[in-house]
Amino acid sequence: MSAALLEDALVTGAAQGSAPRRRRGGARRLLGLLVPALLLGAWYVVSSQEIVSTRLIPAPGTVTNALVAFFTGDRTDTLAGVVPFTGAGVEHLTASLARCGISWLLAVAVGVTVGLALGLSRVVRELLEPLLNALRAVPLFAWLPLALVWFGLGEGAARAIIFVGALWPVLVAVADASARVPRGHVETARMLGTPRRWLWRRVYLPAALPEVVTGLRLSLTLAWTCVIVGELSGTDRGVGAMMSAARETGRTEQVVVGIVVFAVVGLLADTLLRRSTARWVRWARA
Amino acid sequence: MTGTLVARGLKKSFDDLEVLAGVDLQARSGQVTAVLGPSGCGKSTLLRVLAGFEAATTGEVLLDGVRLTGPSPDRGMVAQAGGLFPWLTLRDNLAFGPRAARRPDHEVRAVVEELLSATGLDGFAGALPKQLSGGMRQRAAIAQVLANRPPVLLLDEPFGALDAQTRLRMHEWLLALLTDRATTVVLVTHDVEEALLLGDRLCLLSNRPARVVDDLPVPFGRGRGRAVLAEPEFVAMKAAVLERVLAA
Numbered sequence: 001m002s003a004a005l006l007e008d009a010l011v012t013g014a015a016q017g018s019a020p021r022r023r024r025g026g027a028r029r030l031l032g033l034l035v036p037a038l039l040l041g042a043w044y045v046v047s048s049q050e051i052v053s054t055r056l057i058p059a060p061g062t063v064t065n066a067l068v069a070f071f072t073g074d075r076t077d078t079l080a081g082v083v084p085f086t087g088a089g090v091e092h093l094t095a096s097l098a099r100c101g102i103s104w105l106l107a108v109a110v111g112v113t114v115g116l117a118l119g120l121s122r123v124v125r126e127l128l129e130p131l132l133n134a135l136r137a138v139p140l141f142a143w144l145p146l147a148l149v150w151f152g153l154g155e156g157a158a159r160a161i162i163f164v165g166a167l168w169p170v171l172v173a174v175a176d177a178s179a180r181v182p183r184g185h186v187e188t189a190r191m192l193g194t195p196r197r198w199l200w201r202r203v204y205l206p207a208a209l210p211e212v213v214t215g216l217r218l219s220l221t222l223a224w225t226c227v228i229v230g231e232l233s234g235t236d237r238g239v240g241a242m243m244s245a246a247r248e249t250g251r252t253e254q255v256v257v258g259i260v261v262f263a264v265v266g267l268l269a270d271t272l273l274r275r276s277t278a279r280w281v282r283w284a285r286a
Numbered sequence: 287m288t289g290t291l292v293a294r295g296l297k298k299s300f301d302d303l304e305v306l307a308g309v310d311l312q313a314r315s316g317q318v319t320a321v322l323g324p325s326g327c328g329k330s331t332l333l334r335v336l337a338g339f340e341a342a343t344t345g346e347v348l349l350d351g352v353r354l355t356g357p358s359p360d361r362g363m364v365a366q367a368g369g370l371f372p373w374l375t376l377r378d379n380l381a382f383g384p385r386a387a388r389r390p391d392h393e394v395r396a397v398v399e400e401l402l403s404a405t406g407l408d409g410f411a412g413a414l415p416k417q418l419s420g421g422m423r424q425r426a427a428i429a430q431v432l433a434n435r436p437p438v439l440l441l442d443e444p445f446g447a448l449d450a451q452t453r454l455r456m457h458e459w460l461l462a463l464l465t466d467r468a469t470t471v472v473l474v475t476h477d478v479e480e481a482l483l484l485g486d487r488l489c490l491l492s493n494r495p496a497r498v499v500d501d502l503p504v505p506f507g508r509g510r511g512r513a514v515l516a517e518p519e520f521v522a523m524k525a526a527v528l529e530r531v532l533a534a
Contacts, residue, residue, distance in 0.1 A: 188371070193359035
């Protein structure tokens, strides 16, 4: 056994030394702030020199003030008569997040279930794949009139649109990845005594997880971008609803506030999802 | 422990390709039956039929007189690339079989601890398969299968992907591991030295479609180590068997 132990020691040695890599990662993250900082500087110059009308590109200060007012101001400023702006940030954001979260979770549940069925069963695949591929090709905006007819103006239509947008990336990722699980893993699991009905849980899903996580991230981002489409359907709460009201009243700085909120929340949500799923995909990283 | 594995008149064809042309084989408890044959002769197919991954076209496989269908924890199989699940740590890989059998947690833990030390991988319980060397991975793959205490162990060139020195170490490790176990082992290999070093019996297969052309005892007792490689009888038998394989 001593030879084996020597070999083990060599492998342990090779497995260490990840600290410098992490430090370099930190420096690289700072590098990622460089371009936004430059753009911010350019923005400041453009608006302070009035190179472009502030009606088209509002000054950074104006946007910052609007942003602060959006979250902390008193309820005085109401856009287009029904959509509040000042002090309504949390309310709009909560409405958008709830809409997005509910629809995304539903899309994940349906996407994982149908995706696994497609990946594992040839019958299901032959039965559903042509239909799903055709439906997948329908542009998201094309569903909007139908969603409005079915669910009426408001919450239902918004949720339906977000659901449709978020569904495909999960479904395709799960179906693809589970269909490509090496047969050897399935055979090993069967040979070790795993009943057929548990293979999806013990083999297919874990083997597919790295790609599924990618699908989840794409899907969450898409769900978040679909929020604005969904909120065009006549809701009066939500970041998208606020933006469309701001556009109607010509408040460009409030439109930009909406963009900033979408960007920051989207980035945070993706980071959170990536962090919380890192444990599942550790094995697949090179 | 019983565990007599009998194959009777196994034939297997894939479409028009006949791979097994009626193979008869008997593997006894506590013995290593080495199945030796030229590359591409159908050795792996034979083992896959014994494991239950493939159904024979005709013929049957019996374990202690009971006809077998499909894979089962009774017949653990380890292939060249190893069966470890890359997403599980070594500990969870070893626990996979006992958990599938719904053994209680404390038993699972005990089995895992025992196998970790039997494989010399005590310090690596939390490691992922990709963090282990090739030799460690193959030891772990064999341990994963042994966790179910199968009466039959089927090995398909388990050390084929390893370098020569590591392979020799693995041979000695496997011999030591099997010493205290009444496991029936069927080892498929194209390597004459491996077959003679590990086998108690030697089954020679013909070219495809495979038949058993020879079945002989290997006269070097259990507990042999690499020293046997230099003995004149071993060298002579190796040369003779190699001739038979090339002529088959």
